[in-house]
Amino acid sequence: MRLFLVDDHPVVRAGLVALLGGETDMEVVGEAAGGEEALRGIAAREPDVVLMDLQLGDGIDGVETTRRVRALPSPPQVLVLTTYETDADLMRAVDAGATGYLLKACPPEELFQGIRAAARGETVLSARVATRMMRRMREPGTALSAREVEILELLASGAGNREIARRLFITEATVKTHLVHIYGKLGVETRTAAVTAAVERRLIRLP
Amino acid sequence: MRLFLVDDHPVVRAGLVALLGGETDMEVVGEAAGGEEALRGIAAREPDVVLMDLQLGDGIDGVETTRRVRALPSPPQVLVLTTYETDADLMRAVDAGATGYLLKACPPEELFQGIRAAARGETVLSARVATRMMRRMREPGTALSAREVEILELLASGAGNREIARRLFITEATVKTHLVHIYGKLGVETRTAAVTAAVERRLIRLP
DNA sequence: CGGCGCATCAACCGATCGGTTGACCCCTGG
DNA sequence: CCAGGGGTCAACCGATCGGTTGATGCGCCG
Structure with missing residues (x-):
């Protein structure tokens, strides 16, 4: 399973490499700090799954990067891995074609399982994110005109x-x-x- | 040089351990995901430098944790390592007794040098943070207390x-x-x- | 057709806010 | 020493805001 990391924090990229190194069925084939760099790298390395942060610091953000990645020929699955769980972030990520949405604060095991699920094309959400979605569904009348x-x-x-x-x-x-x-x-x-x-x-x- | 990590993201802690493992003069002697856990761990392991995130998820935040760490007998240096660079975060961290303020987005080499400087008791700021402070100094009357x-x-x-x-x-x-x-x-x-x-x-x- | 949600308007009242003036304390620095 | 800045408090006033009730017209949908 070939993985590509997109995150503007060197610390986080190193952390993912270290964590994923312990899993025998996963291999990090490339990483990028920004959107443009990510698009070039992904086109070149053709990973199976992209781990994408939403805050990328430079002009093009994670949502737009996700959209462009999914527009590539035979695109990889994009699994959003970010810090926040706002409704809008989630909605926009899904709209951009993300396969799943995990939080950086989630336990490593949840991350591993999420990546394997994403590689199979399954939708995967952090428990907290799923909880938010359910609550939104059950509470209509919150949409503004x-x-x-x-x-x-x-x-x-x-x-x-x-x-x-x-x-x-x-x-x-x-x-x-x-x-x-x-x-x-x-x-x-x-x-x-x-x-x-x-x-x-x-x-x-x-x- | 004995280091202690405080960050609620397992990924970030793993990243720091991996990065710092490459430096021969540094050793991670403990880590914690929350404030209470951090205080117990730091009191027990007596590190030289604590790397502290400001967002800890649970009740007690990084600023308050920093304040309590600095109140310990013969306290370690606390180097804030966080995502944001707002005036509010910076000022409160400094007030709480932080030795320095680095951003997670900074290059690893800046992090290493920052830790060594902090261990010597020197104040260390990320370039972007220092820039903000300078601008604040040069434009009085607009600086909020x-x-x-x-x-x-x-x-x-x-x-x-x-x-x-x-x-x-x-x-x-x-x-x-x-x-x-x-x-x-x-x-x-x-x-x-x-x-x-x-x-x-x-x-x-x-x- | 008869609801239902949206947008529009009116009048009223208490609560809150914006603005002013003046005052005291503490600390720092020339 | 004392001027200056920050923080604290008081009393007052007009303007604005929050909340309510009630009303009209429009478009949509079963």
Whole structure:
């Protein structure tokens, strides 16, 4: 089983090499610190599974790299191995064609089994990640409308209700109504908390 | 040189062991995934240098662990080795008694030299971290105090003034005074705008 | 057709926030 | 020594925000 590592931390790459060296059925055939380097290396070495971090430091991130890797002819499986377990990270990774999503904090044995499962094309999720997905499924009504996202973005820019109303050509009353709905869906009570909650879930992105 | 590792990621610990194994003058005498475990291990093994991550997953974080380690009789040097380079993390780590602050993304050679420097009691900073500090020095009036950063972090969590006051053991009046200063330094007029400005300038990091 | 969710608006009230002025303490450095 | 900066607190005021109730119109879907 040929593996390729993509992570901007030399320490993490060394750790994976060391850990995987103990498994007789796995071999690390290449590694990369950034997206561009990864694409070149993967095209050249043709691994079976790519272990991909999402935060790569330089311009092109892990999600975009995953998308391009999966667009290669006869692409390898891509197993995301990252630090965080936000909904948006997971969704975007899956959308980009990732085969699985594991956390760096997971025990090594879970990592080994995950890699073998990914090589067989099976979807593999860390226990904590799977738990989050289940909870999302069971709690509908948390999806924000397009209008509500518009409000959130102006909110994040620090605009007051009057300013938001002016920019969207509606009245303050309407803005307040939207805000109440947003607070409810995000489970917060203040505008500031709404902004941070939205950023964490990658509903909006700070400029 | 006896080293002790504190990091909640098995992969990272394995990576450090593998990397440091190549250096003849270093020896990893113990490791821990969490704060409590670290304190017990360090007291027992008496290392020269502790490599400390700031995100430990469980209740007690790296900063608090560092503070307690430095409070031990004849404490080891603590070298923070983490992923981020926000002002908040750096300032709190230094305040807690850390000898240095390196990033996991740094090249291994910088890590080795940093450990040797830390063992001699010298302060060592990653190049990117040092750059940030220099810029802070050269632009006074825009630099937030440690206390102001504390306020900002609670602000970002969506806390109201009363909640901030309660958590920091001060009165609402004091919180408001700090906020006025923060608004002035960041060039904003509302708490929400202050949070986004602070995140953009990497003064704080969203949870 | 009759709900249902979304978007819009109004009026009201209490709570909170933004801004100001003034004050005290502690520490550091010229 | 004392000026300066940071941290703390108080009292006050107007502006804004959070929360509520109620209402209208639109499009979708069974």
